[in-house]
Every structure is written in structure tokens, then in C-alpha cells.
Amino acid sequence: MIDKLEAIKARFEEVSQLIVQPDAMSDMKKYSQLSKEYKDLDKIVKKYDQYKSVVDQLQDAKNILEREKDPEYREMAKMELDELSPQKEQLEEEIKQMLVPKDPNDGKDVILEIRSGTGGDEAAIFAGDLFRMYKRYCEKQNWKLNVLDLTEGTSGGYKEIISTVSGEDVFGNLKYESGVHRVQRVPATETQGRVHTSAATVAVLPEMDDVEVEIDMNDVRKDTFCSSGPGGQSVNTTYSAIRLTHIPSGLVVSCQDEKSQIKNFEKALKVLRSRLYEIELQKHNEEVGAQRRSMVGGGDRSEKIRTYNYPQGRVTDHRISYSVHNLPTVMDGEIGEFIDQLKLAENAERLKEGSM
Structure with missing residues (x-):
């Protein structure tokens, strides 16, 4: 580990x-990569320096x-040993966790998609509750959440709501939320007080740029329509909303949160790119699934997770049998x-695999 x-x-x-080289910012993409690498390595180096200090004091x-x-x-030396030995063990464990290979997408922004599942109106209301939960979590992390498209439920909530979330290590945190979320409660529409079970699906997709996922625009049909959501005076008067259909895959993406057609097109393209990446990733995971299938990192939309x-x-999170x-x-x-x-849990899996 020391090496x-x-x-x-x-x-x-x-x-x-x-x-800090004079020409460092001439290539902004490379500079951005170096900045991220510096930030990631800085955390490990500071922890390593702290560890070395404790080791020296122990010696x-x-x-x-x-x-x-x-x-x-x-007696003073014995007291120092008793105090520093647990610190050394704790720092070793923290460093091991930091050295676990990261998912290369962990630092990316995400597309967050929430859809009502089984349960009718109550499922849509629950989808709305989940959206509020993630919105509050994003606020606490100082992340920026923007709604791209939504379809409201007839009794409240959402049949579907799609957002972007941007900030630091967004995918690295939210990726564990992909899957089926189930709710057990008495719905507002229930007259006899019976507990119902409803569900909503959450998909967390890393935002991919045009270099990582190339789209042939000849395969994409673009349609415009009038916005139907918030947007001021332009709502229902200008064709600013965008619908993109990827003909080979049949994927359809809409965006209507901006007054500008160009901005809506750019955002819809981001969502399309991320969904195409997810399809390719699922194919890859199926091919290598026999070799490794992570207990918590699969992100399977059909898996009941909580x-x-x-x-x-x-x-209760069913993947790790953890309840609060x-x-x-x-x-x-x-x-x-x-x-x-x-x-x-996932890091423990990876550490276990690394020692095999």
C-alpha cells in the first residue's frame, strides 16, 4: 500500500x-482533466501525510x-501508543477505501428520471414525493437541479419527471438510487383506511458528451411543439419545445423547460446521449455479468431496491438489508x-475481489 x-x-x-504552466489553459479539456485529477489526488495525499505523521509519532x-x-x-509513551494505535488503524481503513478503483463516471452530472409504476394515482403521488426527496437532497449538497420535462398525475405528483443534476461527484452518489422504489401506506384516495403498495422507478444516467457517445444526426428526427409547462408568456404561443426520436433504437426524448428552441434541443440531445450510453452499458454488463455482478452497483431499473x-x-434498503x-x-x-x-458495501465487495 505504501508503494x-x-x-x-x-x-x-x-x-x-x-x-500552473503558462500554457496549461490553452487546451481547456486537458486543463479540466488535470484539475479534476489534482482534486482527487489531493484528498489521498493529505490522508497519507496524516497517516505518516501518526506512524512517526508511534515510532x-x-x-x-x-x-x-x-x-x-x-507512562506518557504508553498513553500515546494507546491513543495513536486506533488512529493508525482508522486511517489505514480510510486510505484503503480511497484506493478502491472509482467508476470513471462518478464525477459526472446526471439525468434523473422518475416514473410512476404500479399503483395508479397513488404511484404518481409517490413519484412526486421521491422527486421532492431528491430535490431536497440536492439542495443539501449544493447541487443544481433543473427539470427538463414532466407529465403530471391526475391526482397530483408525476407520471414522469426528468431532470438534470449538476455538481461535484453527482453520479458517484446518486447512482445507487436506480431501481424500483416501493411505498406502503394508506393513499389519500382510500376511503376504508387500507394500506396499499405502490411503486415508482428511478433511473440515474451519467451525462455523456459528444466525444463519449457519438450520434449520427441522420438517425434523429426532430419535432417541435408548444410548451405546456412553466415558461411565462411564451407557453402555448411558440414552438420552442423539442421532441427527438432516435430511429434505430426507437428512443423518444422531449424537453420544454427553456423558452429557446436551441437550448431545449441541446438538453434533449444530452438526455438521448445518456440513454444510448445506458443501453450499451446494459449490453456490456450482460456480457460480463457472469464475471462480476455488483450487489449494489447494478442500477437495474427492474430491481426492487427500497x-x-x-x-x-x-x-429499508433491500440490497444491504439496512433499515432506519x-x-x-x-x-x-x-x-x-x-x-x-x-x-x-460496494467498496467491501471490490476490496474482497482485489484480494482474491
Whole structure:
């Protein structure tokens, strides 16, 4: 591990020099990559420096015990050993987690898609609750969420709502949310007080640029229509909304959140690119599935991942059998505890595979 950390530190020093060169910003794409690498390596190097400091202090305490005869000095050295040994173990564990290979998409922004599933009107209301939950979580992370397109439910909520989320390490955190979310509660439309089970699906797609996913525009049909959602005076008066149909795959994407047709086109193209990437990724995962199928990182839309039980105030993540009994807090955007536990579970899997 030490050899790997020394190599990381050497690379960090190299990147530190490259990023301040006079011509560093002449290639903005390369500069952006260097900036991200610097930021990622900086976290590991700081943790490594902290670890080395603790190791040096431990060695000093051991040396005192070996040489000193004075009982007072020996007692102080023993106290330092008792205090520093757990710190060393904790730092080693943290560094191991940091050294687990990252998904190259973790730093990307995302397309967040929420759709009502089984349960009729109640499923649409639940989809709306999930959207609010993610919106609150994004606010707490200082991420920016923009709605691209939505279809409202007849009794509230959404049949479908598609958004972009931008910020730091968005996909690396939200990717665990892909799958089927199930709710158990008495719907507002229920007259006899019976608990119903409804569901909504969540898809979290990394935003891909045109270099990573190339689209032949000859394969795309573009249609324009009048916006039907928020947008001021231009709503229903100008053909600013965009619908893109990718003919080979049959994928259809709409965007109507901007007054500008050009901006709506650009955003719709982003969604289309991300969905095409997801299709290719699913094909790849099926091919290598026999080799590795992560317990928590699959992102399968058909997999039931979490249940929100209102009568018991409980939220359970089925992938790691982890439950909390603070449902109102979770629905107010406090989902970080689940994400942290899922990260730990996936990292443990990867560490286990690496030691095989």
C-alpha cells in the first residue's frame, strides 16, 4: 500500500506542476482533466501525510519505551501508543477505501428520471414525493437541479419527471438510487383506511458528451411543439419545445423547460446521449455479468431496491438489508446515510475481489 501511495504522491506533485504552466489553459479539456485529477489526488495525499505523521509519532513512543527508564516518561509513551494505535488503524481503513478503483463516471452530472409504476394515482403521488426527496437532497449538497420535462398525475405528483443534476461527484452518489422504489401506506384516495403498495422507478444516467457517445444526426428526427409547462408568456404561443426520436433504437426524448428552441434541443440531445450510453452499458454488463455482478452497483431499473413503510415509519434498503426508522426525515432529503452504507458495501465487495 505504501508503494502505491508514494506513486500517487509523485503523480500529485507532477500534476501540481503541470497545472500552473503558462500554457496549461490553452487546451481547456486537458486543463479540466488535470484539475479534476489534482482534486482527487489531493484528498489521498493529505490522508497519507496524516497517516505518516501518526506512524512517526508511534515510532517515537516505541523508542521512548525501549530507551527510557523514567516511569513518568514511560507512562506518557504508553498513553500515546494507546491513543495513536486506533488512529493508525482508522486511517489505514480510510486510505484503503480511497484506493478502491472509482467508476470513471462518478464525477459526472446526471439525468434523473422518475416514473410512476404500479399503483395508479397513488404511484404518481409517490413519484412526486421521491422527486421532492431528491430535490431536497440536492439542495443539501449544493447541487443544481433543473427539470427538463414532466407529465403530471391526475391526482397530483408525476407520471414522469426528468431532470438534470449538476455538481461535484453527482453520479458517484446518486447512482445507487436506480431501481424500483416501493411505498406502503394508506393513499389519500382510500376511503376504508387500507394500506396499499405502490411503486415508482428511478433511473440515474451519467451525462455523456459528444466525444463519449457519438450520434449520427441522420438517425434523429426532430419535432417541435408548444410548451405546456412553466415558461411565462411564451407557453402555448411558440414552438420552442423539442421532441427527438432516435430511429434505430426507437428512443423518444422531449424537453420544454427553456423558452429557446436551441437550448431545449441541446438538453434533449444530452438526455438521448445518456440513454444510448445506458443501453450499451446494459449490453456490456450482460456480457460480463457472469464475471462480476455488483450487489449494489447494478442500477437495474427492474430491481426492487427500497421500501418506504409509512405505518411503521421505516425505510429499508433491500440490497444491504439496512433499515432506519425515521421515514419523515428521509423523505425530506436525508438519504446520505443509505448512500454511505451502499458505498461501504460496494467498496467491501471490490476490496474482497482485489484480494482474491
